[in-house]
Amino acid sequence: MRDFFLTEDDRAFRTEVRAFMSRELAPKVDAIERDQDFGAQLAITRALGEAGYLKLMFPDFHRGTLPKPGLTHAVIVSEEAAFLNYAFETTIATALSCAYPIHRFARAAPRERYLTPILEGRAIGSICMTEPNVGSDSAAMEAQIRFDEVTREWVVSGFKRYISNASKADVYVVWGVTDPNVPPQKGLTAVLVPAGARGMSFPRLYDFIGRRGSIVGEVAMDEVRVPEENLLGEVNDGFRIMLGAFNFERVILGGSGLGVSRAALDIACQHAQSRDSFGQKLGQKQLIWDMIAQMSWKIDAAELLTHRAAKMYDSGIGGKDLMREASQAKLVASETAVFCADRTVQILGGDGVTRQYGKAEQLYRDARTLPIVGGTSEMCKYLIAAREMPSIRLNL
Structure with missing residues (x-):
């Protein structure tokens, strides 16, 4: 079950x-x-x-x-x-x-x-972390956030990229440096920037290999001003907020990977049971049932890890206490999606790489994004290892 x-x-x-x-x-x-x-x-x-x-x-x-x-x-x-x-x-x-x-x-x-x-579904949001020189290394963030004591406003300047819902969102959570004189993880702050704010622009939208229909692009902010009340948490509290957001996002991405994996397995099983090859069903071939079996157990493993992390969150566990489990969920589910999509295309042969014969090729393109977004597989492995070896300071 x-x-x-x-x-x-x-x-x-x-x-x-x-x-x-x-x-x-x-x-x-x-x-x-x-x-x-x-x-x-x-x-x-x-x-x-x-x-x-x-x-x-x-x-x-x-x-x-x-x-x-x-x-x-x-x-x-x-x-x-x-x-x-x-x-x-x-x-x-x-x-x-x-x-x-x-x-x-x-x-x-x-x-x-x-x-x-x-x-209520009447608006959508976006989160702005990634920059040209900042991916997994969020501590290297260059965007600046300062407080104008005269107008009592936060002033945001910086350039973000690979931002989902860019140009379409109604509100953006933006991270930036408020104190450059302390270690980066102690000098980040997050604020809310509404759509239409003066100084905000969207220089370019990206054309991705997969996820056709999603909007991902760049967000530029030039002296964007927002009210004092738009601060999230406290000043220089942005890194702690970011950690919680990453845990949340990675568990959700576990669900994403499961959905893509399940869709691929369904297509592979249907084809293997209906296609005749050399006088018998394709699924009767050892090489094919080996691939099906691997897809099945990988999906079960990803599901167990993802639901465990979600249940932990729902029981009140968060922050660093959830970092390992959230990373495991995201890592295994996203890598499973890539494996299942790849094997499904292989099982389908020519039909797997042709748009006219179903959605296997779409799943193949979509799945490849998963080990990158929300923290790469490599970053997830680092976070897992860091929790397993607390006495050793790992060197990224």
């Missing part, structure tokens, strides 16, 4: 979400992939919000029937969405990754102003 960590309430919720995705998302996946129809994504996001599915990990907002809603259920939503279309899942996962620090660290007025529309 799969989903070992889930309760009967969790499984019933999965059935409900799967029906929702079949009704709302499935009819639009071709438009999202072929036409990169972002309007279709916004319409589905609105439906998700109206159904209450974007409030699951924020129990104080949730008004549904689940007795204990949490990240476990957000992961289920992520998985079921990614099973049908990873680009759409990216859009909502990014919005929720933005909602997380707003919910935890924003002042009352901006929290109400920006969080409620996201959770």
